[in-house]
Amino acid sequence: MTHSFISLGKAKALGYNDIYFSFSGLGDNLVFREALEQYYHQTGKKLLAIVDYPDFFKDCDSAYFLKDFNMGVINQLFPFKNDELFIEGMSFKLHFLNGCDIRQTKEGQYFTAWAYKHLIARICERLGMQGKIEINPCLPLSEEEKKFGRFFDKNQIAIIANGIQKYKTWDLNKVQELVNRLKDKYNFIQLGQKSDLKLENVLDKRGVFSMREVAAVLHNSDLFVGSIGGLMHLARFVGCRSVISYSSGEPLELAYYPCNVNILPRNPCSVCVENKLDPQHEVCPFNYKCMDVSVDEMVKGIDKAIQMPKSLETETVELDPMPLPGLEDFYKHKKIVQNHALTVERKRITLLYILGIPFLKTVRKGRKRTREFFFREKNKVLKT
Numbered sequence: 001m002t003h004s005f006i007s008l009g010k011a012k013a014l015g016y017n018d019i020y021f022s023f024s025g026l027g028d029n030l031v032f033r034e035a036l037e038q039y040y041h042q043t044g045k046k047l048l049a050i051v052d053y054p055d056f057f058k059d060c061d062s063a064y065f066l067k068d069f070n071m072g073v074i075n076q077l078f079p080f081k082n083d084e085l086f087i088e089g090m091s092f093k094l095h096f097l098n099g100c101d102i103r104q105t106k107e108g109q110y111f112t113a114w115a116y117k118h119l120i121a122r123i124c125e126r127l128g129m130q131g132k133i134e135i136n137p138c139l140p141l142s143e144e145e146k147k148f149g150r151f152f153d154k155n156q157i158a159i160i161a162n163g164i165q166k167y168k169t170w171d172l173n174k175v176q177e178l179v180n181r182l183k184d185k186y187n188f189i190q191l192g193q194k195s196d197l198k199l200e201n202v203l204d205k206r207g208v209f210s211m212r213e214v215a216a217v218l219h220n221s222d223l224f225v226g227s228i229g230g231l232m233h234l235a236r237f238v239g240c241r242s243v244i245s246y247s248s249g250e251p252l253e254l255a256y257y258p259c260n261v262n263i264l265p266r267n268p269c270s271v272c273v274e275n276k277l278d279p280q281h282e283v284c285p286f287n288y289k290c291m292d293v294s295v296d297e298m299v300k301g302i303d304k305a306i307q308m309p310k311s312l313e314t315e316t317v318e319l320d321p322m323p324l325p326g327l328e329d330f331y332k333h334k335k336i337v338q339n340h341a342l343t344v345e346r347k348r349i350t351l352l353y354i355l356g357i358p359f360l361k362t363v364r365k366g367r368k369r370t371r372e373f374f375f376r377e378k379n380k381v382l383k384t
Contacts, residue, residue: 004060005067011048012090016064019085021050022097022123024071025164026211026230027255029053030237031099034137035123036063042129048092050074055212059140078334083326096330097123099254103275109339110332111278116251121317130321135257136314139237141212141219149217151203152187155306158218158240159188160226162196166288167249167272167279168228172197177295178225182302189217191231223305225298227291228255236260239312243301248272249279249290259312261301265292281340 006014022032029051040046040062047063052070057063074094077085085092099119100112115122118135150156159179163169176199179188183201190199191214194207209217214231215238218224224235224242232255235242242260246252248268256262269289272279284290 004057004063005054005065007067008088008090008092011064011066011092014064016048016092018048018093018095019050019066020047020095020097020127021071021074022099024052026053027233028099029056030137030139030230030233031119031123032097033057033060033139034120034135034237035097035127036060037137038120038124038133039063039127039129042131042133047127053211055210056139056215079331080327094327094330095325096327097126097325098329098333099123102329102332102336110336111275111282112280112333112336113275113278114251114254114273116253118256118315118317119254121319125319125322126325128321128324130319132316132318134314134316136312137233137237138239139215139234141216141238145212145216146219148213149220151189154222155186156221157186157188157223157225157302158191158221158231158235159199159202159224160192160196160229160231161190161199162192163227163229165280167284167290168247169288170227170245170291170293174293174295174298176200178298181295181299186302186306188225189221191217223302225302232257232260236312239310241305241308241310241312243298243305245291245293245298247290249284249288256315257312258315259308261305263293263297263301265290266294266297267292278336281336 022028032049032051033056036047036049037060048066049063050066050069050071051057054065057065077087080094083094085094099122100115102110103113104110120135120137121133124133159175161172161175179199179201188199188202190202190204190206192206196206198204198206205217215234218231218235218240219238221240224231224240226232226242227245228247228250232242232244236257236259242257244260244262246262246264248265248270249272251273252262267289269286271277271286272290277284
């Protein structure tokens with residue numbers, strides 16, 4: 001680990017009293033990294049942060065990062081008094097940076113509400129930044145890393161089959177159809193986790209590489225094909241153009257990179273975009289038509305993108321500074337997750353009762369599982 005990763009004691013000795021963190025996902029960490037870079041370039045100040053992908057921050061000199069800290073540790077230490085972390089005789093003020101908003105219904109329930117601006121810009125705004133910034137993120141790779149990840153002489157396309165959330169997951173049958181139609185024209189490499197469903201007619205590299213190696217593979221690929229998610233962001237950070245089956249479940253501006261070819265669904269639904277439903281924590285009543293993306297359009301998008309220049313287009317965004325947050329959104333997000341777990345548990349119990357399974361036994365098991373869930377929530381990394 002580089003000199004940018006420091007201990008709590010070192011941070012306090014350097015005069016730090018505030019710690020910043022965001023969600024734990026890959027895309028969230030990359031977006032957070034770029035916001036820290038932008039903040040340093042505008043103010044000349046290095047913030048103290050907690051991150052979950054330290055390998056993607058070891059070359060970042062725009063901030064300091066706490067060693068051996070991540071969202072899992074934050075959850076173990078939860079709850080906090082007055083938004084402050086008391087540890088080893090020291091206290092730090094905590095700031096949770098959320099790229100979206102969290103609102104409340106008339107019934108008092110919290111839900112995630114989209115912001116109509118790029119996530120990078122949104123976090124910059126929460127840091128109080130103003131003026132214009134250029135969305136042109138970069139994750140530097142070493143010369144040795146750049147030599148890794150090219151498996152075909154030409155037309156190498158990295159592809160992923162699965163998504164973390166249903167509203168950002170393209171139908172696997174369509175992904176396979178896409179590969180089948182283009183397998184004689186392009187060379188596909190399947191990335192992702194080992195647990196992802198395997199595609200046919202691809203070079204299978206699921207779960208094989210470290211995350212830095214995945215970054216190198218994307219850097220050396222001619223295109224990335226997938227949906228909104230961590231690898232889409234990572235591809236942009238290492239200079240790889242993408243063709244994205246882009247969900248209409250969130251605003252286009254939220255994760256928009258002008259260099260990408262974004263293929264929208266044929267009959268987009270606006271319910272989630274208008275914040276009438278929270279697709280991250282509520283079940284879609286319309287069978288996720290937000291991901292009804294045409295294979296024909298994806299084929300056209302790939303044929304178009306492969307001809308585009310290697311240099312990637314950028315975007316300039318105007319910032320509207322916001323008050324610096326504490327942990328208010330962190331607490332609200334925890335309530336959203338807990339309410340979602342309770343809803344799922346109630347539906348499970350109801351279904352088992354309808355199927356004739358003894359109700360009392362089911363309720364007892366359900367209560368036990370719910371208690372176990374809340375216990376685990378304090379000890380695991382939040383994933384969105």
